[in-house]
Amino acid sequence: MDNSISIKGTRDGVAIALGEGELDRLSAELERYLERQGAFFRGGVVTLSVGGRTMLREDIERMQSLLAEHEMALRTVSSSDDVTVAAATELGLHTAGAERPAGSSDGGISPAAAADLGERRLEASEEPQGVHADADGIARAGARALVVRRRVRAGQTIRHSGTVVVIGDVNAGAEVIAGGDVVVWGRLRGMVHAGCLGNASAVVCALDLSPLQVRIADLITRPEEGGARDDSYPEVAYVRDHSIYVERWTAIRWRD
Amino acid sequence: MFEITPSMSSGGQPSAGGTRVTDTRIITVTSGKGGVGKTTTTANIGVALARLGKRVVVIDTDIGLRNLDMMLGLQNRIIYDLVDLVEGRCRMQQALIRDRLLDELYLLPAAQTRGKSAVSPADMVRVCTQLRGECDYVLVDSPAGIDEGFRNAVAAADECLLVATPEANSVRGVDRVLGILEGKRPLKCSLIINRLRADMVRRKRSFSPDEMLETLDIDLIGIVPEAEEVLEANALGVPVAHGDESLAAQAYHNIARRMLGEEVPFLPLLEPVAQRRGLFGFLKKLAG
Numbered sequence: 155m156d157n158s159i160s161i162k163g164t165r166d167g168v169a170i171a172l173g174e175g176e177l178d179r180l181s182a183e184l185e186r187y188l189e190r191q192g193a194f195f196r197g198g199v200v201t202l203s204v205g206g207r208t209m210l211r212e213d214i215e216r217m218q219s220l221l222a223e224h225e226m227a228l229r230t231v232s233s234s235d236d237v238t239v240a241a242a243t244e245l246g247l248h249t250a251g252a253e254r255p256a257g258s259s260d261g262g263i264s265p266a267a268a269a270d271l272g273e274r275r276l277e278a279s280e281e282p283q284g285v286h287a288d289a290d291g292i293a294r295a296g297a298r299a300l301v302v303r304r305r306v307r308a309g310q311t312i313r314h315s316g317t318v319v320v321i322g323d324v325n326a327g328a329e330v331i332a333g334g335d336v337v338v339w340g341r342l343r344g345m346v347h348a349g350c351l352g353n354a355s356a357v358v359c360a361l362d363l364s365p366l367q368v369r370i371a372d373l374i375t376r377p378e379e380g381g382a383r384d385d386s387y388p389e390v391a392y393v394r395d396h397s398i399y400v401e402r403w404t405a406i407r408w409r410d
Numbered sequence: 411m412f413e414i415t416p417s418m419s420s421g422g423q424p425s426a427g428g429t430r431v432t433d434t435r436i437i438t439v440t441s442g443k444g445g446v447g448k449t450t451t452t453a454n455i456g457v458a459l460a461r462l463g464k465r466v467v468v469i470d471t472d473i474g475l476r477n478l479d480m481m482l483g484l485q486n487r488i489i490y491d492l493v494d495l496v497e498g499r500c501r502m503q504q505a506l507i508r509d510r511l512l513d514e515l516y517l518l519p520a521a522q523t524r525g526k527s528a529v530s531p532a533d534m535v536r537v538c539t540q541l542r543g544e545c546d547y548v549l550v551d552s553p554a555g556i557d558e559g560f561r562n563a564v565a566a567a568d569e570c571l572l573v574a575t576p577e578a579n580s581v582r583g584v585d586r587v588l589g590i591l592e593g594k595r596p597l598k599c600s601l602i603i604n605r606l607r608a609d610m611v612r613r614k615r616s617f618s619p620d621e622m623l624e625t626l627d628i629d630l631i632g633i634v635p636e637a638e639e640v641l642e643a644n645a646l647g648v649p650v651a652h653g654d655e656s657l658a659a660q661a662y663h664n665i666a667r668r669m670l671g672e673e674v675p676f677l678p679l680l681e682p683v684a685q686r687r688g689l690f691g692f693l694k695k696l697a698g
Contacts, residue, residue, distance in 0.1 A: 305627055307589030308582045309556075325625055327582045328589075343625075 159183050161191075163315040163333070167199035168226060177213055181220055188224040190372070194313065194331055194350045201230040201250075204238060211241040218245070299334070306330065306344065315351075326366060332356070338363075341386070345369070354393045362386035363400065373398050431465065436538050436548040437669075438567035442583025444554025446575045447604040450644060451634075452551040453481040454651040454659075455571070458666035460515035461651070464546040467506065469518040469537070471563045472553035473528055476520035483510060483647020484517050493521035496533040502540055511652060516545070526558045531565030538566035547669075556590060564591065569598040571631065575605045576617040581625055588626065600631040602665065607636045608680050618680070632665035634658055635679050 158173030159180055172180050188195070200221055202214075209231075218228045231242035232250040239249045300314040301321065308327025312318055317334035328344035330336050335356050336348045342360035347369035349356025354371035368375050368391045375391075375398040388403035439452045449472075456468040470478035473493065479485045487507050490500035495518070509515035518537075521528060534550075541548050552563030564570065570591065574584045584601070591597050603619055610616040623630060634640075637658040643650035651662040657677060664674045 307592070308585040310589045323625075323627075325582075325585050326578070327585060341624075 159187065161187065161195070163195065163198070167201060167229070168195045169201050169203065171203040172205070172207060177207075177209070177216075181216060184217075185220055188220070188226075191351055193347070194315075194333070196225045197313075198226045199229045200226050201232060202228060203232040204235070206234050207238065208235045209233070209238040209241060211244055214238075214241055214245055214247070300332075305340075308344075324360075324365070335359070348391075356393075358391040359388065359403065361388050363389040363391065368398060368400070370398055375400075430543045431546050432543070434542040434545055434548060435568055436542075436550065436566050437569045437571055438550040438552055438564050439571045439573060440552035440560060440563060440587055441554070441573040441580070442556055442585075442587040443580050446573050446580050446583075447634075448554070448573050449478050449481055449551050450640060450649070451571070451573050451602055451604060451662075452549050453478060453644075453649040454640075454662040455666055455669075456482075456515055456547075456549050457509075457512065457649045457651040458662045459547050459549075459669065460509070460512040461663075462666055462670065463514070464670075465514040465516075465544075466547045466549060467516045467518060467541055467545050468549045468551060470520035470551050471529070471534070471559060472551065473520045473524055473526050473559065474522065475553065476522055478551050479507075479517060479519045480647060481644050481649060482515075482517055484519070485647075488519045491519045491521040492537070493524050493528045495537060496529050502537075511648070526553070526562070529562050531561055534562050534565040556586060560587075564594075564597070567597055569600070571600055571602055572626075572628070573602045573604050574622060574626070576603060576607075576611065576619075576622060578617070581617065581622055584626055588628065600629045601626055602631060603633045605636040606633050606679055611680060631668050632661055633676060633679055634661040634665075635677075 158175045160169075160171045160173070161184075162169045170184070202217060214228075214231060221228050228247060230248040230250055231238065233239055233242070234251060242249045299317040299319055300312070301319045302312055303321045305322045306312055306320060306324045306328040308325050311329040311331065312320065313329075313331045315333040317337070318330055318332040319337045319339070320330065321339045323340040324330055324338055324342045324344045324346065326343040329346070330338075330344065331347045331350050333351050333353065333356075334349065336346050336358045338346075338358075338360035340360070341362040342358070342365045344365055345367045346358050346365050348358045349371045350369070352371050354373070356370055358365075358368055358370065364377060364386075366376070368377070370391065370393050373393060373396065377400065389400055390403055390406050391398055391400045393399075439448050439455075441448050449470075452468055456466045459466045468478060468482075469492065470476050471492070472478075476491075479488060484507050490505040492505070494500045495502060495505040505518055506516040507519065509517070538548055538550075548566075550563050550567065553559035570587075572584045572587060574580045588599060591599065601623070603622060606619070607616060611618045619630065619633060635657050637650075637656060639653075639656045640650045640658045643652075650656055650659045651666075653659045654663070657679070661677055664677065667674045
């Protein structure tokens with residue numbers, strides 16, 4: 155089952171909780187997850203909660219190197235087991251008593267939520283009310299929006315678990331990676347990934363949408379190459395039937 | 411544009427070792443991408459400022475790959491270099507090489523045989539601090555890239571001149587540099603568009619200045635046209651800015667004057683050839 159690991163982006167970094175089950179299976183599962191969604195957490199500092207699980211030094215080291223492969227750094231191990239805490243201390247990691255991560259009962263998430271993994275996992279860390287639809291029926295991640303009021307330049311990355319709003323241009327070579335929607339009040343020329351934890355209802359909108367690449371959930375599209383258009387108008391990129399569509403804002407009808 | 415600095419010794423000729431300059435400006439020339447003309451720009455602006463009566467020190471920070479000395483034709487006069495200075499083998503006066511043609515232009519050359527790590531950002535701050543008060547301008551020529559050498563080059567800078575050619579990869583390089591500099595202390599950054607080719611802009615095969623500024627969003631301080639004279643002058647070790655004739659030389663002189671705070675109109679590089687002919691006779695030879 156998929157429900158024995160939980161990963162959340164929090165303000166302090168990435169919280170990973172291991173539930174019940176064999177460590178081999180859990181780490182394989184974590185690896186699969188990071189392979190799919192790891193880009194979002196890259197560079198993150200990790201707190202690993204293992205409940206009462208006994209982990210030896212080599213077990214922790216294994217998790218550490220798995221995370222390192224995905225450019226994440228294990229900093230804290232949280233456990234109620236003395237052996238685990240001692241092993242973590244030996245490795246020079248921070249330790250904490252077994253705190254139950256907010257929004258989950260046992261470090262895992264409920265089977266009911268498993269169907270909607272990415273979204274729920276993000277939710278829990280920021281706002282507990284879960285996915286909701288607003289008046290127009292647009293599904294949104296509940297995490298707070300991040301408003302970036304400047305030009306995002308080549309080499310810069312904006313990464314946020316909720317919706318990202320950029321008031322300014324996103325230049326070629328820049329990246330915006332969001333758990334929710336991406337809204338650019340300006341020219342979007344860089345790479346953008348909306349719904350990066352699997353939320354295919356996320357959208358990308360921009361006053362001038364000519365990015366190198368648009369990703370929504372696990373889909374990728376390249377707008378046709380052919381140089382810059384002479385005219386520009388607001389557009390929206392969204393997913394339908396497992397494809398990304400880009401349409402003029404004026405042509406958009408939310409929900410059929 | 412650069413603001414006027416009233417305290418600057420305007421046009422005065424400080425005699426060597428005499429007058430202290432109160433407001434030395436340390437300006438790093440950088441670009442991210444290589445091969446866009448950083449060193450050529452440094453040499454020519456250095457020459458242009460010196461011809462306006464400013465005392466200028468140009469520093470080559472491309473350690474291991476020095477070439478500013480060759481563009482100035484000073485390669486055979488190097489005794490000590492930046493690394494010697496930093497490591498205490500010589501004094502500043504010994505390391506500085508006076509230009510062959512301009513008394514107020516000095517070169518602090520890079521070491522040829524050492525790696526970039528021979529100099530640290532703190533070393534650069536120390537060297538530049540030593541030069542404060544001794545000259546009007548310190549122009550620091552940065553190596554390509556955004557790693558160690560670049561960090562050294564910008565460590566002591568008051569301002570940056572960013573050099574971009576009208577190509578996507580060059581613009582992105584400058585954009586990357588601007589992003590990195592944003593994260594540090596605020597630096598005044600101005601753009602020099604180098605090697606502009608009007609014909610390619612007209613055929614939409616290269617960026618126009620407007621398109622570059624739209625992306626980079628910084629002040630434009632000069633546009634230098636693509637010109638063979640520049641390369642020929644480099645090969646001779648006499649930067650083109652020693653002359654007055656060519657458009658490229660004028661472009662460098664204009665940049666220098668704008669750096670001093672003068673309002674100088676931009677050269678009509680993009681206007682139709684026929685119109686230019688009427689206005690500027692000397693443009694005729696470029697009409698082809």
